[in-house]
Amino acid sequence: MDSTRRTFLAQAAASLGLLYLSGLTPELLAQAHEHAKTAPRNLEGQPFRYFTAQQAADYEAFASQIIPTDETPGAKEANVVRFVDFALSEIEPQNKTDFANALKALNEQARKTAPQEASFAALTSAQQVETMKAMEKSGDFSILKNYTLIGFFGDPADGGNKDQIGWKLIGFEDKFYYAPPFGYYDAQAMKERA
Amino acid sequence: MSAIPQQRRYKLTDEVDFLIIGCGASGSVLARELSQSGLSVVALEQGPWLDRKQFTHDEYRVQAQSLLTNNPQKQPTTFRKTPKDKAVKQPAFVYGRMVGGGTVHFTANFWRFHEIDFIEASKKGTIPGTGFADWPITYADMEPYYTKAEWDLGVSGQAGVSPFDPPRSKPYPLPPLPVKSSGVLFEQAARKLGYHPFPAPMAVISQSYQGRLPCAHCGFCAGFGCEMGAKSSPLPSMIPQAVATGRCEIRPHSYVRKIELNAKGRAIGAVYIDQSGKENLQRAKAVIVSSNGAETPRLLLLSKSSQFPQGLANSSGLVGKYLMFNTFSIAGGTFEHPLNEYKSVEVTRILQDFYELDPKLGFYGGGGMDARFLWNPISFAVAGLPPQGPQWGSEYKKALQKNFTRSMYLAGHGTSLPLEDNSISLDDTVKDAWGLPAMRVTYKDHPDDLKTQHYFNDRAMEILEAAGAQERWKYPVEESTFAYHLLGTCRMGKDPKSSVIDADHRTHDVANLFLCDGSSFVTSGRGQPTETIQALAFRAADRITSLAKKGEV
Numbered sequence: 001m002d003s004t005r006r007t008f009l010a011q012a013a014a015s016l017g018l019l020y021l022s023g024l025t026p027e028l029l030a031q032a033h034e035h036a037k038t039a040p041r042n043l044e045g046q047p048f049r050y051f052t053a054q055q056a057a058d059y060e061a062f063a064s065q066i067i068p069t070d071e072t073p074g075a076k077e078a079n080v081v082r083f084v085d086f087a088l089s090e091i092e093p094q095n096k097t098d099f100a101n102a103l104k105a106l107n108e109q110a111r112k113t114a115p116q117e118a119s120f121a122a123l124t125s126a127q128q129v130e131t132m133k134a135m136e137k138s139g140d141f142s143i144l145k146n147y148t149l150i151g152f153f154g155d156p157a158d159g160g161n162k163d164q165i166g167w168k169l170i171g172f173e174d175k176f177y178y179a180p181p182f183g184y185y186d187a188q189a190m191k192e193r194a
Numbered sequence: 195m196s197a198i199p200q201q202r203r204y205k206l207t208d209e210v211d212f213l214i215i216g217c218g219a220s221g222s223v224l225a226r227e228l229s230q231s232g233l234s235v236v237a238l239e240q241g242p243w244l245d246r247k248q249f250t251h252d253e254y255r256v257q258a259q260s261l262l263t264n265n266p267q268k269q270p271t272t273f274r275k276t277p278k279d280k281a282v283k284q285p286a287f288v289y290g291r292m293v294g295g296g297t298v299h300f301t302a303n304f305w306r307f308h309e310i311d312f313i314e315a316s317k318k319g320t321i322p323g324t325g326f327a328d329w330p331i332t333y334a335d336m337e338p339y340y341t342k343a344e345w346d347l348g349v350s351g352q353a354g355v356s357p358f359d360p361p362r363s364k365p366y367p368l369p370p371l372p373v374k375s376s377g378v379l380f381e382q383a384a385r386k387l388g389y390h391p392f393p394a395p396m397a398v399i400s401q402s403y404q405g406r407l408p409c410a411h412c413g414f415c416a417g418f419g420c421e422m423g424a425k426s427s428p429l430p431s432m433i434p435q436a437v438a439t440g441r442c443e444i445r446p447h448s449y450v451r452k453i454e455l456n457a458k459g460r461a462i463g464a465v466y467i468d469q470s471g472k473e474n475l476q477r478a479k480a481v482i483v484s485s486n487g488a489e490t491p492r493l494l495l496l497s498k499s500s501q502f503p504q505g506l507a508n509s510s511g512l513v514g515k516y517l518m519f520n521t522f523s524i525a526g527g528t529f530e531h532p533l534n535e536y537k538s539v540e541v542t543r544i545l546q547d548f549y550e551l552d553p554k555l556g557f558y559g560g561g562g563m564d565a566r567f568l569w570n571p572i573s574f575a576v577a578g579l580p581p582q583g584p585q586w587g588s589e590y591k592k593a594l595q596k597n598f599t600r601s602m603y604l605a606g607h608g609t610s611l612p613l614e615d616n617s618i619s620l621d622d623t624v625k626d627a628w629g630l631p632a633m634r635v636t637y638k639d640h641p642d643d644l645k646t647q648h649y650f651n652d653r654a655m656e657i658l659e660a661a662g663a664q665e666r667w668k669y670p671v672e673e674s675t676f677a678y679h680l681l682g683t684c685r686m687g688k689d690p691k692s693s694v695i696d697a698d699h700r701t702h703d704v705a706n707l708f709l710c711d712g713s714s715f716v717t718s719g720r721g722q723p724t725e726t727i728q729a730l731a732f733r734a735a736d737r738i739t740s741l742a743k744k745g746e747v
Contacts, residue, residue: 024402024407024408028407029410038252065586065587066586066587066590067586067590068587070588070591072591074591087254091258092258094267129587132586136585145586146576149572149575149576150572153253153571153574153575154252154571154572155250155251155254155255157252157255158252158254158255166571167571169591169594169595170571170574170595170598170599171532171599172571172598174251175412176251176410176421177411177412178410178412178537178538179411180372180373181372182374182375182411182533182535182538183374183531183532183535183599184531184532184533185375185378185529185533186372186373186374186375186377186378188378189373189378
């Protein structure tokens with residue numbers, strides 16, 4: 001049992017009062033969830049399997065415009081590029097060509113914005129935004145954007161969403177069990193009933 | 195990945211009483227009911243037999259790897275709007291491809307049909323250009339089986355709250371699941387507007403039931419298998435009970451390509467491709483196809499022979515026709531305080547005030563509405579924000595940050611009219627991974643179905659406003675090109691010329707061939723077909739058992 005799971009089970013046991021009503025006990029919960037959590041995958045420092053260094057730099061620049069690093073961490077810190085490299089190598093190899101074509105389209109658009117620059121990554125931020133706006137309705141843009149979102153908000157078991165950066169941003173926890181009240185309005189209603 | 199328990203095994207040459215093709219919502223029920231009646235059963239399932247311990251919350255992987263569903267890479271489909279158009283290769287539907295079927299990953303809305311759903315054509319009159327017709331059975335015929343489905347599978351709900359609820363012989367076996375913030379806001383607003391919201395009937399157990407663990411409110415229902423076994427799919431209920439009879443074998447990874455007939459025109463079994471790619475013929479005294487509203491007609495069309503040149507049991511020419519998807523419309527809203535809708539089941543309150551829309555509106559339609567959350571983190575980022583707002587960059591990121599916990603949605607679930615052109619057929623230009631012709635889906639919504647969706651979205655916007663939503667938006671109403679519900683393609687009826695099966699689910703053409711799943715529907719009902727599919731299966735099992743005991747199969 002890893003420490004995440006132990007913490008999770010301890011939390012579950014601590015706040016189980018209401019759930020006893022439904023017949024759940026900490027022991028039963030522990031059995032049910034023993035299997036369901038998988039450890040985060042850390043791919044940092046490993047050689048890329050799908051990306052060339054140039055492609056990785058271009059895609060990281062793109063992903064950082066989709067979910068920028070500002071007051072909170074962004075796509076770069078969440079290891080989105082690492083996730084995509086893993087996903088296209090292991091999970092969806094059938095999408096390799098579409099993804100490569102989409103990156104190519106990004107660079108072609110980048111050359112229209114700034115003909116003197118070698119690739120998208122070399123553009124200024126303003127030029128990158130201009131490039132992306134020019135193609136944001138295209139299927140190529142959707143492919144590139146959706147992989148950023150999956151890498152940022154997906155299960156850390158697949159190599160992105162490092163330290164649950166994406167989940168922390170939006171207030172999601174994957175705790176596997178919750179007791180009511182779940183939100184503000186049902187808590188209010190519960191108080192009124194009591 | 196498989197978790198096959200000890201079970202009775204039959205040889206291919208064993209002529210079992212019933213061969214069931216498809217082990218999902220209806221096939222699992224039939225397997226359990228027939229084997230408990232003392233009949234021998236082999237149930238073939240094209241997908242794997244997974245254990246709840248194999249389910250995860252990995253939102254990306256479950257979808258990208260089609261862990262619970264048909265795989266568009268291996269099972270391509272083509273789509274066109276009308277028979278005049280050229281069909282284009284694209285995913286056209288998703289269905290459960292595993293023991294337990296689509297009920298393993300469904301949202302678990304579990305609504306009975308009402309009386310009107312079976313007799314609409316005679317009450318409202320026929321609609322020109324459509325196959326709008328009465329069912330050969332009524333709500334009264336179905337009521338005992340709705341009750342049986344709710345008690346045998348395990349359904350949480352509260353009877354007697356909705357004035358629109360059809361009559362029932364027993365309450366729900368389990369109390370409703372705890373209300374979420376979406377349910378509270380929806381209920382308050384709907385009451386303010388004079389509607390009658392009530393606790394959603396859900397096939398998720400709110401308390402321990404029949405040795406199963408209750409819901410832990412993890413929030414991963416729609417699209418996922420339940421690691422608690424609290425979702426009342428047949429996987430934790432019907433399947434182990436069927437196996438326990440010692441008369442039923444569930445055979446996963448068995449992809450049926452043809453039902454075989456003898457010279458007298460009786461079914462003798464089915465040919466399936468096993469996991470190793472080998473073809474086998476399983477013998478049986480009778481065959482029941484429960485492969486869903488897309489795969490059932492496809493198998494009949496694939497099973498054409500000199501006796502049935504246009505497809506097995508297709509003398510009517512209607513196999514695959516009158517496909518219905520159900521309509522689905524969505525409006526969203528954001529609120530001042532966190533709702534945390536990512537927790538627990540998707541839906542806790544619904545209303546059925548719009549079940550039958552006033553004909554004075556100028557179109558046919560009706561349905562139910564629920565308050566829900568539709569997303570997990572990835573899908574929320576893709577589609578959960580208002581479509582008119584920023585879709586990338588810092589402002590987008592801030593909107594995600596603010597609204598993931600503060601959004602809820604009102605979904606309208608409505609009627610689809612049966613149209614003959616809307617259909618499942620074979621596309622000989624595209625093959626699946628087993629070399630069989632792919633499915634071609636032809637579908638164009640009737641204009642009334644689109645009007646129904648607009649009506650629902652307009653009411654949803656009013657309810658969201660009454661609930662105090664800060665931002666409110668409708669998702670666009672568009673003609674369907676992708677389906678979750680697959681209905682009507684082997685319709686039930688009295689007349690062999692205008693239907694494929696009779697009220698006992700027996701095909702008009704082959705005495706020992708039965709069909710039972712969403713394909714049996716005559717009209718679409720109001721958006722939540724699963725309980726009716728399963729109640730039909732409980733009823734069909736009774737009918738078929740009685741025929742078998744009388745020697746009439």
